[in-house]
Amino acid sequence: MKTWLKVLAVLLLAYAVIASFLFPLAPGGLAVDIDKISPGENNFTLTGYNTHFTNDSLQVFVASGETYFCCTILEVLDANKVQVSVALPDTLPSNDIGFYANTPVDGTVYVQKPISSKDFTFIEGVKPMSACQVTVSNDEHRNFGYPFQIIIFETIRNLMWHVPMWFTMFVLMGISFAQSIRVLSKSGREDALDASISFKTIDMYDLKAATAANTGLLFCILGLVTGSIWARFTWGAWWTNDPQLNGAMVVFLMYMAYFILRNSVNDEEKRARLAAIFNIFAFILMVVLLMVMPRFAEGLHPGKSGNPAFSSYDLDSSLRMVFYPAVLGYILLGWWLYSIHLRIKKLEWRDEK
Amino acid sequence: MKNNFLKIALFVISLVMIIPAKAASLEEYFYASGKIRVVIAVAAVVLAGLITYVIILDRKVSKLEKRNKES
Numbered sequence: 059m060k061t062w063l064k065v066l067a068v069l070l071l072a073y074a075v076i077a078s079f080l081f082p083l084a085p086g087g088l089a090v091d092i093d094k095i096s097p098g099e100n101n102f103t104l105t106g107y108n109t110h111f112t113n114d115s116l117q118v119f120v121a122s123g124e125t126y127f128c129c130t131i132l133e134v135l136d137a138n139k140v141q142v143s144v145a146l147p148d149t150l151p152s153n154d155i156g157f158y159a160n161t162p163v164d165g166t167v168y169v170q171k172p173i174s175s176k177d178f179t180f181i182e183g184v185k186p187m188s189a190c191q192v193t194v195s196n197d198e199h200r201n202f203g204y205p206f207q208i209i210i211f212e213t214i215r216n217l218m219w220h221v222p223m224w225f226t227m228f229v230l231m232g233i234s235f236a237q238s239i240r241v242l243s244k245s246g247r248e249d250a251l252d253a254s255i256s257f258k259t260i261d262m263y264d265l266k267a268a269t270a271a272n273t274g275l276l277f278c279i280l281g282l283v284t285g286s287i288w289a290r291f292t293w294g295a296w297w298t299n300d301p302q303l304n305g306a307m308v309v310f311l312m313y314m315a316y317f318i319l320r321n322s323v324n325d326e327e328k329r330a331r332l333a334a335i336f337n338i339f340a341f342i343l344m345v346v347l348l349m350v351m352p353r354f355a356e357g358l359h360p361g362k363s364g365n366p367a368f369s370s371y372d373l374d375s376s377l378r379m380v381f382y383p384a385v386l387g388y389i390l391l392g393w394w395l396y397s398i399h400l401r402i403k404k405l406e407w408r409d410e411k
Numbered sequence: 412m413k414n415n416f417l418k419i420a421l422f423v424i425s426l427v428m429i430i431p432a433k434a435a436s437l438e439e440y441f442y443a444s445g446k447i448r449v450v451i452a453v454a455a456v457v458l459a460g461l462i463t464y465v466i467i468l469d470r471k472v473s474k475l476e477k478r479n480k481e482s
Contacts, residue, residue: 078450078454210446211446212445212447212450213446213449215450219450273464276460279460280456280461283456283460287452288453291446291449391461395461395465395468398468405475406475409475409478
């Protein structure tokens with residue numbers, strides 16, 4: 059591996075690690091402390107996350123469809139908390155109720171909450187007298203920051219840790235797959251006998267395939283474990299029946315089987331060929347299990363079911379800025395680890411001859 | 412080397428013991444401050460995995476060095 063690639067790997071990883079922790083989360087609406095709104099006066103506290111509420115520029119309003127009712131601000135408790143009161147009429151145009159807060163710094167933040175509004179009568183198109191004019195800023199991330207999503211919160215940063223593991227695994231398994239094809243494309247291993255000179259032999263290709271799969275397995279395990287932790291605190295269970303998860307586990311077991319098969323054959327040529335055939339099937343099955351199957355099933359992984367193109371992943375530009383360098387950094391690191399491991403294996407192999 | 416492993420193991424065990432002692436449940440501990448602790452746990456796992464791999468490679472090199480010295 060070239061030195062500049064190693065330098066690049068270190069720089070990219072350093073950037074990814076620092077940026078994944080230091081960039082802030084964009085402001086968002088966290089909660090309101092009422093479950094039910096009724097005609098007349100309603101008092102509630104609106105809580106935001108990473109917001110900048112101040113006395114002079116904050117505007118809080120309740121929306122019913124496209125109609126807005128401005129709230130009187132009773133007290134701004136802190137930058138994320140405000141106590142307000144709102145007067146609502148008996149008739150509302152829509153039972154689609156939302157809570158918004160406007161500040162010049164954050165733009166408009168929105169609180170998602172199912173709310174009971176059964177005391178109102180709903181007439182579509184009605185224009186209540188007390189409605190007020192507000193400008194809803196759709197520019198959600200006026201300040202630079204990772205997108206705010208309820209339930210996910212700060213764990214969106216895991217994107218820069220968990221997902222590159224799988225990308226790296228794919229690249230390493232791809233290297234392994236290519237080397238396995240080279241094993242099968244060689245007819246004999248006569249040339250392997252004086253292999254102390256040449257490395258272009260079946261044995262060497264087999265060694266490369268096994269080493270790449272070994273390093274790939276490290277990233278597979280890391281992906282499984284980090285995914286499991288993330289799932290526990292987002293979906294509520296260490297393991298769920300998501301097609302992506304089960305596919306990943308099958309891939310893990312498949313590559314374990316590859317190593318068991320490879321270590322159980324003593325004859326070197328037979329070992330190289332058997333392992334290569336198994337590895338080719340394993341790689342193709344991996345692509346099917348991780349990239350094709352999840353599209354046909356309902357799953358919990360975002361952007362997986364249906365027919366996602368790479369660009370339609372719901373990635374925010376702030377996430378892309380860190381995610382792509384992180385992926386590249388981890389791929390280079392994986393390649394680096396693989397090349398170190400391979401050098402060791404080559405020396406061991408030469409010692410045995 | 413063996414002593415170091417013992418120290419690391421003790422450190423990890425003490426860390427694991429602190430979590431339930433301070434919070435009533437895993438949720439309470441990990442949901443604090445916008446779930447940032449989940450990210451720290453994930454990052455720690457990734458670093459631990461990579462370091463473990465480097466240690467394994469390190470041992471292989473040591474073995475090679477030893478064998479080279481003997482012959």
